[in-house]
Amino acid sequence: MGLFILRRFGVMLFTALCLTFVVFFLTNLYPNLEKLAKNQGNFRMSDAEVASYLGNRGYLRSLPVKYGEWLGVLPGYVIEGSDGKTRGKCFGPDDTKETADRYCGLLQGDWGFSTVFKDDVLSIINTRLSLTAKLMFWVMIVMVPSALIVGVMAGMREGSKTDRSLSTAAILTTATPEYVSGVIFIVIFASSAVGLKWFKGSATSAMDSANFENFFLPVLTIALYGMGYIARMTRASMAEVMTAQYIRTARLKGVSFRNIVMKHALRNALIAPFTVIMLQFPWLLNGVVIVETLFNYKGFGWVLVQAAGNNDIELLLAVSVVSVVVVLVTQLISDIGYVYLNPRIKVT
Amino acid sequence: MDALSWGAIFGRMFMQLMPVWISLVVLFVFSMRYKRKLGLYGKLFDSMIGMIGLAIVMFWVFTGFFAGATDMIITHDPLSQFSGMKNKVPGTAMSSAGDGEYPFFLLGGDHLARDVFSRVMAGSTIVILIAPLATLFAFLVGITLGLPAGYYGGKLDLVLSFLANLILAFPVILLFYLLVTPEIRLTGMPQYMAVVLFAFPLIFAAVMINSRYYVAPQTRNILMVAILGSLGWLYVSLINAPGSKITLFDTIDLFDVDGGLLTVFVSVVFVNSPTVYRIVRGLAMDIKTRDYVAAAQTRGEGPWYIMLWEILPNARGPLIVDFCLRIGYTTILLGTLGFFGLGLEPESPNWGATINEGRKLLSVYPHPALPPSFALLSLVLGLNLLADGLREESLKD
Numbered sequence: 081m082g083l084f085i086l087r088r089f090g091v092m093l094f095t096a097l098c099l100t101f102v103v104f105f106l107t108n109l110y111p112n113l114e115k116l117a118k119n120q121g122n123f124r125m126s127d128a129e130v131a132s133y134l135g136n137r138g139y140l141r142s143l144p145v146k147y148g149e150w151l152g153v154l155p156g157y158v159i160e161g162s163d164g165k166t167r168g169k170c171f172g173p174d175d176t177k178e179t180a181d182r183y184c185g186l187l188q189g190d191w192g193f194s195t196v197f198k199d200d201v202l203s204i205i206n207t208r209l210s211l212t213a214k215l216m217f218w219v220m221i222v223m224v225p226s227a228l229i230v231g232v233m234a235g236m237r238e239g240s241k242t243d244r245s246l247s248t249a250a251i252l253t254t255a256t257p258e259y260v261s262g263v264i265f266i267v268i269f270a271s272s273a274v275g276l277k278w279f280k281g282s283a284t285s286a287m288d289s290a291n292f293e294n295f296f297l298p299v300l301t302i303a304l305y306g307m308g309y310i311a312r313m314t315r316a317s318m319a320e321v322m323t324a325q326y327i328r329t330a331r332l333k334g335v336s337f338r339n340i341v342m343k344h345a346l347r348n349a350l351i352a353p354f355t356v357i358m359l360q361f362p363w364l365l366n367g368v369v370i371v372e373t374l375f376n377y378k379g380f381g382w383v384l385v386q387a388a389g390n391n392d393i394e395l396l397l398a399v400s401v402v403s404v405v406v407v408l409v410t411q412l413i414s415d416i417g418y419v420y421l422n423p424r425i426k427v428t
Numbered sequence: 429m430d431a432l433s434w435g436a437i438f439g440r441m442f443m444q445l446m447p448v449w450i451s452l453v454v455l456f457v458f459s460m461r462y463k464r465k466l467g468l469y470g471k472l473f474d475s476m477i478g479m480i481g482l483a484i485v486m487f488w489v490f491t492g493f494f495a496g497a498t499d500m501i502i503t504h505d506p507l508s509q510f511s512g513m514k515n516k517v518p519g520t521a522m523s524s525a526g527d528g529e530y531p532f533f534l535l536g537g538d539h540l541a542r543d544v545f546s547r548v549m550a551g552s553t554i555v556i557l558i559a560p561l562a563t564l565f566a567f568l569v570g571i572t573l574g575l576p577a578g579y580y581g582g583k584l585d586l587v588l589s590f591l592a593n594l595i596l597a598f599p600v601i602l603l604f605y606l607l608v609t610p611e612i613r614l615t616g617m618p619q620y621m622a623v624v625l626f627a628f629p630l631i632f633a634a635v636m637i638n639s640r641y642y643v644a645p646q647t648r649n650i651l652m653v654a655i656l657g658s659l660g661w662l663y664v665s666l667i668n669a670p671g672s673k674i675t676l677f678d679t680i681d682l683f684d685v686d687g688g689l690l691t692v693f694v695s696v697v698f699v700n701s702p703t704v705y706r707i708v709r710g711l712a713m714d715i716k717t718r719d720y721v722a723a724a725q726t727r728g729e730g731p732w733y734i735m736l737w738e739i740l741p742n743a744r745g746p747l748i749v750d751f752c753l754r755i756g757y758t759t760i761l762l763g764t765l766g767f768f769g770l771g772l773e774p775e776s777p778n779w780g781a782t783i784n785e786g787r788k789l790l791s792v793y794p795h796p797a798l799p800p801s802f803a804l805l806s807l808v809l810g811l812n813l814l815a816d817g818l819r820e821e822s823l824k825d
Contacts, residue, residue, distance in 0.1 A: 098594055111611035255809035257760045259767045260801040263787055267794040281791050369601045388605030400602060407597045
């Protein structure tokens with residue numbers, strides 16, 4: 081088991097390195113750098129001005145060197161610019177060549193500086209991620225129990241009326257992407273023209289103080305899309321368990337249906353959905369980006385959109401590191417948890 | 429003229445969609461009649477869910493066709509603006525309808541005074557064109573790589589699976605933001621990706637013909653030249669565009685694909701193919717242990733013959749079901765791209781972009797955002813129901 085986890089960590093690290101390099105490559109393509117320069121300087125820069133702006137700030141060197149600097153395995157650049165000013169990757173506001181650190185990358189705990197927000201990347205990620213964590217927490221609270229209940233109810237009597245209607249509802253929610261259900265919910269519950277005006281159509285105020293009125297719609301919108309899928313998996317797994325021999329035995333010896341479901345079937349039926357729930361995390365990330373844009377909730381997904389839209393290289397790298405780690409860690413947890421829950425399977 | 433009531437609006441929309449209804453009725457009557465001769469498609473008409481799904485999907489297919497190829501459905505030009513129609517509610521009469529112009533905005537006007545009804549109908553053409561084709565390409569890529577990975581296993585499997593997991597570990601939206609920007613288009617990246625991704629159908633066709641007809645070289649050569657020639661020409665026309673990074677084949681270029689459209693297409697194929705790869709790989713690993721595969725191996729058939737003519741046909745059930753689901757997923761992805769304003773030009777009537785424009789004034793004027801939302805929802809729902817029906821019917825025998 082220890083070796084298995086160790087090996088998985090090795091693969092994870094390698095995957096994360098590959099992915100960040102891809103992001104690095106794409107954001108460092110010249111037209112993207114040009115956009116960055118024009119955003120930072122001014123939009124009427126000539127081509128030569130763009131080139132000197134980028135050259136002075138070390139953007140025009142070879143890709144592996146820049147990537148190594150970002151990682152912190154190569155010393156940061158110090159360039160005497162064409163405008164006579166000396167700039168360095170590791171220079172603080174009032175550092176000079178002598179006082180600045182030689183290395184400043186990921187390994188030294190320095191995530192870089194965001195060009196859009198003019199702030200330290202690490203602190204941006206911290207504040208935004210905690211806001212999104214709040215959102216995700218409530219999504220999980222709403223999504224997981226309701227999905228499991230729907231799935232178990234549908235799967236315990238396969239082919240019944242309850243099963244048919246719940247399954248159709250589950251299909252309906254999986255067919256409704258967040259940007260559709262969000263729009264429909266806003267019109268029904270929040271629109272000032274025709275709606276019921278129960279909730280607010282914007283979750284901006286929920287960043288400081290979340291309450292039912294301003295937070296329910298975004299949570300529901302994300303939860304609903306993931307719910308259908310988990311419910312369908314639970315239903316399939318429950319239906320399969322209900323046909324097993326030991327359920328028939330329990331039935332023949334006269335255990336009540338309620339007890340069969342609660343005591344005999346449920347435990348085995350919940351193994352498969354566990355994996356599915358863990359693997360839903362990466363999908364929820366997509367939902368988070370859409371819903372945060374739709375409801376104007378300035379969390380992690382909103383930062384992703386801002387960083388990508390403005391080619392904020394270091395912020396974008398941090399965002400991708402975080403999301404890749406989320407994806408890989410949940411995969412690892414789902415694998416380990418599966419083994420733990422199901423003693424019939426052994427890790428090799 | 430007065431504004432229309434809701435009943436009149438729906439009545440007029442029904443009339444406007446008449447060619448679609450006629451086509452649907454014809455399709456269903458013929459399919460019901462000959463359902464015993466139509467294989468899996470015919471069996472679909474035994475399941476209520478499958479029939480509902482098929483009806484919804486075919487509704488949008490016909491709508492997309494008639495709206496794109498004829499001018500029977502669309503009432504106004506989806507791109508032009510009409511004076512005095514800004515944000516008007518559904519059923520508003522045109523203030524100055526010219527001769528032969530449709531006198532009403534059936535579903536109202538949007539914030540740029542364009543007709544919502546026509547935009548939604550024109551949007552269906554875009555979806556119907558891109559989504560199935562992109563899914564097909566993703567399947568060809570996934571099959572061409574997944575079959576050998578599952579059949580041979582070993583190092584090949586290791587490398588390909590690592591690459592697939594790499595792409596899958598990317599959040600889709602981040603990938604879209606990195607790939608589908610005007611800046612990236614300037615570097616020619618989408619075109620280079622198209623060169624790689626669009627080559628897979630060619631490879632697939634070549635391997636398929638060769639493995640089948642290698643015993644009859646003459647037939648094979650004729651087929652090869654004919655099929656690869658025409659496919660190759662299409663391939664070259666697709667990747668080549670004057671004034672871009674690839675202009676090598678300007679002289680034989682058949683048609684030009686809009687740069688934004690190509691970028692969207694390539695990135696959707698790119699995002700979808702790893703999942704297909706994983707499914708095909710799993711199926712191939714399962715099927716290669718069957719007796720008929722062993723029999724073919726004993727007969728001395730080559731590995732590609734076994735993969736393409738023994739394993740693939742026996743994996744068709746789950747693949748067809750997944751194909752339907754994946755078209756739905758691709759539709760959602762296209763909507764996501766439109767929602768974030770990536771890819772297609774901003775005034776294009778694709779559903780995602782229309783939803784995104786409508787949501788800005790959502791609480792005051794809900795009518796421009798709702799029709800495209802329901803259109804997208806119903807198409808994806810139809811595809812899901814169709815997949816469910818197909819799964820049920822294919823499990824029966």
